[in-house]
Amino acid sequence: MSSEIDSSTLLSRASQLIDLARKAGADAADAVVVRSRSQSVSVRLGKVEGTESSESDDFSLRVFIGKRVASVSANPGFDLQALAERAVAMAKVSPEDPFACLADEASLSRYYPDLQLLDTTEVSSAMLREAALVAEAAALAVKGVTNSSGAGASAGMGGLVLATSHGFEGSYMASRFGHSVSVIAGEGTGMERDYDFDSRLYYAELDDPSEIGRRAGERVIKRVNPRQVPTGKDVTVIFDPRVARGFVGHIAGAINGAAVARKSSFLRDKMGQQVLKSGLSITDDPLIVRGPSSRPFDGEGVSGERLVMIEDGVLKHWFLSTSTARELGLETNGRGVRGGTAVSPSSTNLALEPGDISPEDLIRSVGNGFYVTELIGHGVNMITGEYSRGATGFWIENGELTFPVSEVTIASNLKEMFMRLTPANDIDRKFGVAAPTFAIEGMTLAGQ
Numbered sequence: 001m002s003s004e005i006d007s008s009t010l011l012s013r014a015s016q017l018i019d020l021a022r023k024a025g026a027d028a029a030d031a032v033v034v035r036s037r038s039q040s041v042s043v044r045l046g047k048v049e050g051t052e053s054s055e056s057d058d059f060s061l062r063v064f065i066g067k068r069v070a071s072v073s074a075n076p077g078f079d080l081q082a083l084a085e086r087a088v089a090m091a092k093v094s095p096e097d098p099f100a101c102l103a104d105e106a107s108l109s110r111y112y113p114d115l116q117l118l119d120t121t122e123v124s125s126a127m128l129r130e131a132a133l134v135a136e137a138a139a140l141a142v143k144g145v146t147n148s149s150g151a152g153a154s155a156g157m158g159g160l161v162l163a164t165s166h167g168f169e170g171s172y173m174a175s176r177f178g179h180s181v182s183v184i185a186g187e188g189t190g191m192e193r194d195y196d197f198d199s200r201l202y203y204a205e206l207d208d209p210s211e212i213g214r215r216a217g218e219r220v221i222k223r224v225n226p227r228q229v230p231t232g233k234d235v236t237v238i239f240d241p242r243v244a245r246g247f248v249g250h251i252a253g254a255i256n257g258a259a260v261a262r263k264s265s266f267l268r269d270k271m272g273q274q275v276l277k278s279g280l281s282i283t284d285d286p287l288i289v290r291g292p293s294s295r296p297f298d299g300e301g302v303s304g305e306r307l308v309m310i311e312d313g314v315l316k317h318w319f320l321s322t323s324t325a326r327e328l329g330l331e332t333n334g335r336g337v338r339g340g341t342a343v344s345p346s347s348t349n350l351a352l353e354p355g356d357i358s359p360e361d362l363i364r365s366v367g368n369g370f371y372v373t374e375l376i377g378h379g380v381n382m383i384t385g386e387y388s389r390g391a392t393g394f395w396i397e398n399g400e401l402t403f404p405v406s407e408v409t410i411a412s413n414l415k416e417m418f419m420r421l422t423p424a425n426d427i428d429r430k431f432g433v434a435a436p437t438f439a440i441e442g443m444t445l446a447g448q
Helices: 008-023 080-092 125-140 209-221 241-254 257-261 322-327 359-366 414-419
Strands: 028-044 047-065 068-074 145-164 169-185 192-200 232-239 282-284 307-311 336-339 342-345 350-352 369-376 386-397 400-413 421-423 438-446
Touching: 008 028, 008 047, 008 080, 008 145, 008 169, 028 125, 047 080, 047 125, 068 080, 125 145, 125 169, 125 209, 145 209, 169 209, 192 209, 232 241, 232 359, 241 350, 241 369, 241 414, 257 322, 257 342, 322 342, 359 400, 359 438, 369 400, 386 414, 400 414, 414 421, 414 438
Parallel strands: 232 369
Antiparallel strands: 028 047, 028 145, 047 068, 145 169, 169 192, 232 438, 282 307, 282 350, 336 342, 369 386, 386 400, 400 438, 421 438
16 A cells, blocks of 8 residues: 555656756646546445456646647656657647746645545455445345345545646645445336435545445435426425535536636626625635545645635635636636646535524425425536526425425526525535535426
């Protein structure tokens, strides 16, 4: 394990690559290695269906000549000098990009804390197989469950090695462990499927696989014999935390600086204005100890800090990398992410901060409405904010969840939805995007 974690050799090769690029004519350069180690086991109906294991260290070199930039990628074992010379040759004939550049030297991280992102627990294939089998057996033991779609368990780690021509050198690794199961209830055309899972940085913090299986089984039997409901134009819809997290992802996309620069965000002209209901806040913090999406520095060597992206309903920040910030006339806030050879802004540990009301009281306050547990399709227009998704869940009647509902569509506009959102207090911060249960008033529901 220690040899897999030690990044000193990779960091040395990255630094050599930069030196060779400079000698070949580059004005500036950075080299990154994206590291990945993973193993997983999948089972179905008590038998192993697949066992997978992978390891990779993917190098990327980015070089700058004036306002021209080029990037090349390679696997370990490549010829350093040949790669550097090829990158410089490509940069010389590339079109000019007025915004592409390294992060300013003054913004580079010189010290960063130990965020405790790596659990070195050795997890064998036998342990993964046993966890998957236990999860599936527990789900199948729930009365009413008729079949299995399979269960799985995984363990792995990933990280970043980064060196730049203006002096930054750093690396980190983060572990990730997971258990999941999906099962079926009902027969024939009346079959319903549901699932449960858990994912953690530390193996000992994972939910017991038998508990994951039990929850999956209990979820699916509640979905059997769903009904449709009448169409309504002023329906209060409550989002289960699973779908709430995806909805917060829409907010993150709308305040991403790259989308703003491309004019593909419906919030592009809303900086400093109210975009959520008063009292609501969206935070983003890359430095949470053992945080699911924490990182000591971003893909450019900049250490970000906790930001209140939307404070008391007012938009305060975009997610910014260096090039995106330059295009918008701003400064990076350490949200750059390496994706292949490119750098783009993204969130870290993002959260819609919770309210004061319990989810049970929130449901009671609705009276009659719709509780969504799953969304279908991709009917979200991030340019206009138009929102239309297929949905399944449960009908709320007299403040109580009653019968299952399927084959309906919920629709509105994200601008209006943001202003009508009321969060509960049940946030779970074990996910990179965290959100409590929340209600949105005044949506259109297309049913019968």
